[in-house]
Amino acid sequence: MILExxxxxxxxxxxxxxxxxxxxxxxxxxxxxxxxxxxxxxxATLELPAxxxxxITLKAxxxxxxxxxxxxxxxxxxxxxxxxxxxxxxxxxxxxxxEAPKAEAPKAEAPKAEAKAEAPKAAPAAATSxxxxxxxPAARKILDEKxxxxxTVSGTGKDGRIxxxxxxxxxxxxxxxxxxxxxxxxxxxxxxRRKVAERLVAAKNETAMLTTFNEVNMTPINQIRNxxxxxxxxxxxxxxxxxxxxFTKAVTRALQLYPDVNSMMDGDYKxxxxxADISIAVSGPKGLMVPVxxxxxxxxxxxxxxxIKRLALRARDGQITVDDMTGGTFTITNGGVFGSMLSTxxxxxxxxxxxxxxxxxxxxxxxxxxxxxxxxxxxxxxxDHRIIDGRESVGFLxxxxxxxxxPVELLMNGDAKRALEx
Numbered sequence: 001m002i003l004e005x006x007x008x009x010x011x012x013x014x015x016x017x018x019x020x021x022x023x024x025x026x027x028x029x030x031x032x033x034x035x036x037x038x039x040x041x042x043x044a045t046l047e048l049p050a051x052x053x054x055x056i057t058l059k060a061x062x063x064x065x066x067x068x069x070x071x072x073x074x075x076x077x078x079x080x081x082x083x084x085x086x087x088x089x090x091x092x093x094x095x096x097x098x099e100a101p102k103a104e105a106p107k108a109e110a111p112k113a114e115a116k117a118e119a120p121k122a123a124p125a126a127a128t129s130x131x132x133x134x135x136x137p138a139a140r141k142i143l144d145e146k147x148x149x150x151x152t153v154s155g156t157g158k159d160g161r162i163x164x165x166x167x168x169x170x171x172x173x174x175x176x177x178x179x180x181x182x183x184x185x186x187x188x189x190x191x192x193r194r195k196v197a198e199r200l201v202a203a204k205n206e207t208a209m210l211t212t213f214n215e216v217n218m219t220p221i222n223q224i225r226n227x228x229x230x231x232x233x234x235x236x237x238x239x240x241x242x243x244x245x246x247f248t249k250a251v252t253r254a255l256q257l258y259p260d261v262n263s264m265m266d267g268d269y270k271x272x273x274x275x276a277d278i279s280i281a282v283s284g285p286k287g288l289m290v291p292v293x294x295x296x297x298x299x300x301x302x303x304x305x306x307x308i309k310r311l312a313l314r315a316r317d318g319q320i321t322v323d324d325m326t327g328g329t330f331t332i333t334n335g336g337v338f339g340s341m342l343s344t345x346x347x348x349x350x351x352x353x354x355x356x357x358x359x360x361x362x363x364x365x366x367x368x369x370x371x372x373x374x375x376x377x378x379x380x381x382x383x384d385h386r387i388i389d390g391r392e393s394v395g396f397l398x399x400x401x402x403x404x405x406x407p408v409e410l411l412m413n414g415d416a417k418r419a420l421e422x
Contacts, residue, residue: 003052003075009068010041011322016067017041018191019060026058042195044322055079135162142167203347208385211344214397216404218375245304249411250403252276252297258396260388262329264350279328284315292328342378356380
């Protein structure tokens with residue numbers, strides 16, 4: 001029986017996918033539920049499992065765009081599974097064949113010896129005639145030291161031969177240097193990468209994007225992490241206490257104070273949300289992905305750290321789904337992990353705001369009239385000015401700063417141990 005395997009729908013809005021990688025070859029025997037291909041949609045990379053066991057015939061090439069519901073391969077379910085011992089026998093049988101040429105190698109050396117012996121006979125002819133542009137031994141040595149190609153030097157000797165004097169007078173070209181690699185490679189972008197590019201351009205062209213900046217003294221958060229991170233890790237099964245839970249809590253608090261930042265435009269209407277689904281930008285093997293932490297305003301520090309870790313691992317392993325990245329009312333991106341000091345993050349449409357975190361650097365600041373060294377971080381809020389005014393945007397970022405610089409009182413209700421569930 002021949003089974004036609006069709007492309008399943010990754011989501012309601014997705015009409016086609018792209019064959020990113022075939023994990024099997026044409027004619028291979030596959031087992032039911034074995035991953036046979038990776039397919040890219042405009043939102044995620046998904047694995048395509050075999051629907052039955054049998055011999056597979058591929059009907060699409062890598063890089064092909066295939067409509068949802070189209071046939072991508074055939075599986076002959078009546079084919080018998082190859083014997084388990086067949087695979088290792090082939091290499092053993094081929095070994096004597098590869099050794100045969102080695103045994104004959106000495107015979108092949110005779111012509112080489114004859115060629116070497118005949119070489120001197122051709123030498124006298126070469127000594128009496130030189131092609132135009134051929135350097136003398138002394139000229140070649142000088143040109144090599146100057147790193148000058150012989151093709152750029154005009155010879156004044158007999159038959160145009162380059163003399164020692166020609167080489168001494170030669171001046172290195174001031175144009176493009178020669179000798180380096182000049183290769184290039186043209187590769188098609190994945191469907192996911194093309195969609196990301198399209199959305200980023202749309203965000204720049206279709207929104208009135210503006211960015212406001214502030215800085216945060218990270219000393220209070222560092223003190224809490226240094227004091228409780230070991231106990232937190234031991235209590236919660238190896239879960240780390242990172243910066244993202246503090247920033248997520250600070251953002252959800254600020255969104256409640258400034259709800260316009262937690263809204264988006266829909267034509268002539270504004271859609272406001274009474275919940276905070278926070279998109280967290282993470283780097284995966286296929287590029288930037290933005291999975292969503294649902295109802296982050298209801299989660300504890302442990303809950304946020306656990307959910308971010310779960311989503312990050314799924315993105316890293318290529319297991320992220322469309323549902324994991326659908327929705328989101330506000331985005332947090334952390335360029336600081338790559339060393340970024342300051343940036344203007346681009347809005348993740350149709351959202352109206354995105355918070356950019358950056359690296360932490362010790363800098364001198366004024367504290368109560370005295371200069372002190374503290375770990376400081378620049379933060380940036382990019383927002384859609386069509387729906388968010390300056391008062392709301394600046395107020396939101398100041399609220400985030402205040403919460404991060406006074407986390408025990410504003411994010412932990414005055415009790416850090418209880419907030420961390422220790």
